[in-house]
Amino acid sequence: MLSRRAFVAAGASAFAAFGAIRWVGAQGRAVVRRSIGAMAANDPDLAAYRRAVAAMKALPPADPRNWNRIANIHRNFCPHGNWYFLPWHRAYLAAFERICRELSGKPDFALPYWDWTNQRQVPPAFAAGNAASNPLFHPRTITDSLPDDMVGREVIARVLRSPDFEAFGSTRPDGQDSADRSWLRREGTRTELEFNPHDGVHISLGGDMSQVTLSSRDPIFWLHHGNIDRLWASWNQLGHDNSREPNWLQFEFDRQFPNPDGSAWNVAVSDLQTPDALGYAYDDMVVAAADNPMDAYAAGPVLRDAQRPLDRDVPPAPAADQQPIRPAPQPRDVQAPASRLPSSQLTAYRQIGPYALSRQVRGARRIALASGEAFYFSTADNDLAASRDRPVAIPVPFSRPLPQLIGPALEREPTAGQVGLRVWATLRDIEPPRDKTTRLRVFTNCEAMSPRTPLNDVSYATSVSFFGGDHSQHSSNRHGSVSVDLTPTLRRMYRGQRLNGDRIVLQLLPVCQGADIAASNVRPRRVEVALI
Ligand code: C2O
Numbered sequence: 001m002l003s004r005r006a007f008v009a010a011g012a013s014a015f016a017a018f019g020a021i022r023w024v025g026a027q028g029r030a031v032v033r034r035s036i037g038a039m040a041a042n043d044p045d046l047a048a049y050r051r052a053v054a055a056m057k058a059l060p061p062a063d064p065r066n067w068n069r070i071a072n073i074h075r076n077f078c079p080h081g082n083w084y085f086l087p088w089h090r091a092y093l094a095a096f097e098r099i100c101r102e103l104s105g106k107p108d109f110a111l112p113y114w115d116w117t118n119q120r121q122v123p124p125a126f127a128a129g130n131a132a133s134n135p136l137f138h139p140r141t142i143t144d145s146l147p148d149d150m151v152g153r154e155v156i157a158r159v160l161r162s163p164d165f166e167a168f169g170s171t172r173p174d175g176q177d178s179a180d181r182s183w184l185r186r187e188g189t190r191t192e193l194e195f196n197p198h199d200g201v202h203i204s205l206g207g208d209m210s211q212v213t214l215s216s217r218d219p220i221f222w223l224h225h226g227n228i229d230r231l232w233a234s235w236n237q238l239g240h241d242n243s244r245e246p247n248w249l250q251f252e253f254d255r256q257f258p259n260p261d262g263s264a265w266n267v268a269v270s271d272l273q274t275p276d277a278l279g280y281a282y283d284d285m286v287v288a289a290a291d292n293p294m295d296a297y298a299a300g301p302v303l304r305d306a307q308r309p310l311d312r313d314v315p316p317a318p319a320a321d322q323q324p325i326r327p328a329p330q331p332r333d334v335q336a337p338a339s340r341l342p343s344s345q346l347t348a349y350r351q352i353g354p355y356a357l358s359r360q361v362r363g364a365r366r367i368a369l370a371s372g373e374a375f376y377f378s379t380a381d382n383d384l385a386a387s388r389d390r391p392v393a394i395p396v397p398f399s400r401p402l403p404q405l406i407g408p409a410l411e412r413e414p415t416a417g418q419v420g421l422r423v424w425a426t427l428r429d430i431e432p433p434r435d436k437t438t439r440l441r442v443f444t445n446c447e448a449m450s451p452r453t454p455l456n457d458v459s460y461a462t463s464v465s466f467f468g469g470d471h472s473q474h475s476s477n478r479h480g481s482v483s484v485d486l487t488p489t490l491r492r493m494y495r496g497q498r499l500n501g502d503r504i505v506l507q508l509l510p511v512c513q514g515a516d517i518a519a520s521n522v523r524p525r526r527v528e529v530a531l532i
Contacts, residue, residue, distance in 0.1 A: 031110035037119040048104035054135040055103040064258040074216040082188035086169040087272040095257035102260040113226030120145035138218040141206030150200040165243040174355045189481040199467035212468040234286040376531040385523040391509040410491045423486040427524035429478045435519035440464040443507040461489045
């Protein structure tokens with residue numbers, strides 16, 4: 001066994017925050033994760049991966065490195081639908097990669113990743129042969145190529161433009177007020193990286209990958225998450241900061257992941273901020289996708305300017321509204337940022353807890369923050385189930401014509417480093433479809449919505465997949481929720497003079513392959529829209 005050769009005790013101060021172990025290859029350099037799409041069948045990392053997986057499958061169940069035991073960690077602990085999704089899976093991969101390094105005998109082994117944007121089918125090394133002949137083979141049901149609306153460049157470009165960490169990597173659990181580990185699997189809302197490419201690829205592959213409890217038994221799981229992790233690192237490289245909130249940073253995943261010697265690796269979110277701190281890097285980040293000529297989604301205007309038309313146009317709120325809603329108290333040791341962050345309103349909005357807000361608020365309201373800033377918020381309840389032959393429209397009232405209310409903010413050209421107006425819609429408490437292959441297409445303010453409205457309609461916003469709806473821990477009887485950024489769609493519509501009326505209308509059209517139309521039924525119980 002390679003054991004300790006693979007890790008050198010940290011002396012370098014750069015790694016002090018990480019503690020005693022430095023996770024690098026034997027040469028003391030970061031290992032480089034490369035795309036499986038560029039690897040020959042006998043590529044040394046791919047060959048090492050085959051050896052490692054075969055070795056893990058051969059280990060007795062008593063060994064913590066046994067294949068199914070490692071897979072069971074996912075069943076037992078994985079957070080989905082909240083802001084621990086990304087760091088938890090980063091740690092899971094890092095622990096797995098170290099074990100592969102040891103069991104493969106390749107001291108600089110790096111886990112390949114599957115860049116599904118550029119390789120729409122299962123990499124051949126994972127589909128060839130059968131379970132006896134190929135350790136990477138696993139039964140799957142996928143036949144089609146992964147579609148553009150799930151993994152295409154426009155989806156990735158939208159994801160990489162997410163203005164803050166929770167918009168990018170799913171939001172904090174509703175009502176979270178501590179870093180106690182009981183919050184690990186409580187629900188926040190899924191955002192596009194998770195509900196679209198992450199969930200969509202899981203479901204599309206079929207077999208074990210389509211179930212939370214079994215997905216990491218499929219050797220492709222680790223390469224799928226490699227690409228998700230690479231998108232996180234890419235988003236950071238584009239200049240976006242991770243959350244600074246203590247309930248995120250100080251959260252511990254203790255006693256969940258094994259070290260290669262079988263002992264527990266105790267790790268907190270603050271240890272998982274960059275690949276560098278964990279001794280790996282990616283050969284190629286996705287920064288080019290941000291240059292995709294999707295001009296409708298140029299960064300928004302300066303926040304402060306965007307507020308003025310709103311403050312002027314909307315009638316003053318009733319007296320009961322004058323009491324500022326204060327963010328939930330934070331632990332004492334919060335470091336106030338030295339300067340005002342461009343995303344401070346977004347942060348304040350998240351600290352209030354949109355779900356709590358929606359219980360207090362009916363109709364359109366201006367919500368004043370203790371900081372003196374404000375945003376607009378409105379909700380609508382819903383009883384209707386959308387199905388493949390019957391899209392549902394849920395109107396959310398804003399009591400002023402939208403072109404006046406948000407047009408000027410949508411029109412203004414972007415200013416570097418500032419978060420512009422954002423229109424966030426949250427579909428709350430979604431009863432998931434029985435047919436798990438259902439994709440829920442989300443449109444906004446479409447003038448002639450029908451079951452045949454196409455994906456390239458100007459009013460199309462995104463598509464939602466449903467992975468793990470039956471798995472998450474419900475803090476109540478509620479189902480999961482998703483948050484959708486409507487800004488690029490509304491900007492495109494405004495510029496094309498297609499934005500009318502005084503309501504943001506969410507239109508939902510489920511699409512499924514199965515014959516049973518009712519199995520595609522999707523029902524969100526509430527829609528909330530915030531203009532931030
Ligand atoms: Cu925890 Cu992709 O799953």
